[in-house]
Amino acid sequence: MASEGFIPSYETGTEWLRAGGQASDVVMSSRVRLARNLAGWRFGHKAGHGDRQKVLEICRDRIAAAGLSSVGAQSSSAPSTPPQVMWIDLRESPPIERQLLVERHLISKQHSKGKPLPDLKSGDIETTDPRGVAVALPDERLSIMVNEEDHLRIQAVRGGLALAEAWADADRADDLLESKLDFAYSPRFGYLTCCPTNVGTGVRMSLMLHLPALKLTGSIEKVKRAASDMNLAVRGFYGEGSEAAGDFYQISNQTTLGKSEEAILNDLAGQIIPKIVEYERKERRDLISKRGAALEDQVYRALGLLTHARLLTAEESMQMLSHVRLGVVMGLVSDVDLATVNALMLLTQPAHLQRVMGTDLDQEQRRAARAQLIRRRLLKTT
């Protein structure tokens, strides 16, 4: 297991931004997360620094020994980047490094900050709370947070509509880990978790959808209501509490008890998501036929702004990239490629931007650097 302090391939290798998966005109990525805890160890707010340190060591060692690098690895992986699992101890990571992981959806914001421990009143939580993350390289299809809300949060991700594949990866990682670790499990309730909403399967399946047409026509509200009626959660680009930046929406199950993983998978991937995808596509077709000129205008204004502005906030960039993405997948824009647009959505986030530019930047400098980066990347392809 590698043990470097940063993601070396920040420019590429993020499976969830890979364009070209199934239904990638609407579905950005499919994600499966499993919540697990070790039997015999305190979890949640009962766990102190000593418990967490011990759990961290156990998990770190067993993850390294579990042979996880084979999970979800692409057969086409170049020999120059052999699959490996990198361990990152977040106490040792500088803030910008942790922010980078948040932006890559490898750790939660909460995990980047650490949590106050009952037996540790002094010291900086960020550098003392024992927690880490294991990331499968080169494509980050698999990652495992240690000592986030639960002892283990196993996450598998695939680009496009590929929930079954993501589920297979998560399930396989779960099996490999379970052969090395004793998970807290109740025959009656299933897997025990810190928060009761995760008890049972401990699974959350979620899809990141790009729904600009439903947003534009206002029909997104219908989708939200229907999702809510089916016990699905609708969140923004950066999860719980985040805004639906750039017309991206994460839809996920909320039920983990009394419903099998296969049932959740079949409901989402087999029924609900295909319906939303079809709804979005229908609205796009309607927009083209009824308001084609206005739609094209919106797409090209966004492209003009991105290729000319000298100062751009992350929010505006995201919204404009969303318009351009719609233009690209609808064939309105032919000389910009989808992979570039997807990559820019990540690279223009604050930590990535500073990594690309190779220097620390304050907010104002970031606005200028962001505009420069977008301009260069887009003009390279146009």
Place this chain on the structure above:
Amino acid sequence: MASEGFIPSYETGTEWLRAGGQASDVVMSSRVRLARNLAGWRFGHKAGHGDRQKVLEICRDRIAAAGLSSVGAQSSSAPSTPPQVMWIDLRESPPIERQLLVERHLISKQHSKGKPLPDLKSGDIETTDPRGVAVALPDERLSIMVNEEDHLRIQAVRGGLALAEAWADADRADDLLESKLDFAYSPRFGYLTCCPTNVGTGVRMSLMLHLPALKLTGSIEKVKRAASDMNLAVRGFYGEGSEAAGDFYQISNQTTLGKSEEAILNDLAGQIIPKIVEYERKERRDLISKRGAALEDQVYRALGLLTHARLLTAEESMQMLSHVRLGVVMGLVSDVDLATVNALMLLTQPAHLQRVMGTDLDQEQRRAARAQLIRRRLLKTT
């Protein structure tokens, strides 16, 4: 005297849009207008159809005979476009033709529509009210409205800060006409006019200024107050009652009685306008040094919008062209030329746009055509 029904050189030849005159970074054009009436003929609302018809004929014939084509003619005029004076009878001009003349600042909106006559209760005013305009080609430096508010409105225009030259042209045209016509003149009051505000010299000297920096910083209000204190009027791009579209302001004298033409000229061209020009330039330098990034951002966003939008209104085009113009004269944009920007301000007006496109267009079609025209012209130079 030519007698065609349209301006043949609508694409070029408009002196007031010619870039390159003195102080053309701020001053678009200098304009002098003289109000004159024929002695012995009713004027204003006292004149009926018969009077106006007779006055029209007299003026038309005397204008043709006055040798006006030499006034203000450029020595460098190509032999392919010899100076000539074209007569346009506005009763015979289709509406779009008259709109074209309004957009070129050759006739007023009021003159394009005609006025209700006391002795003509029926019929369409636009096609019955006897009125016309003489235009010196090829550069339109001189034009004479017949039967507008006054019998004659002589107008001379020059690009940039060249009020003395415009005054010399107007004065020369006045002399040539006065040798053929008997003007209504009172030894006590001077030239008699329809509206008392023009009695005396009958002169209005005005300058079209581009004041984006004063607008942006809000200092334009100080300029307006100072102008008002000095009995100067501040108007928009299309004169009385029009908004200051695209940060363009017309400043002109309001006093015609008790102040000689030379005094007005010296006050405006020698004192007031140079001060405003210097004020605008100072504000531009301050913007560059204090808010350079934001200014550059504004300029390039405008350029990006103009080169990418698929639908543009005349108002938005004007505002964006104004930003780009500022960028060009300040050297922030190097690959767009000022003449193109100036020309687009005229060519994107409704009648010109339809002339360029060679077909009638409704408002929605114009928005698409306008965007197309701007895109093509700007991308040709960039």
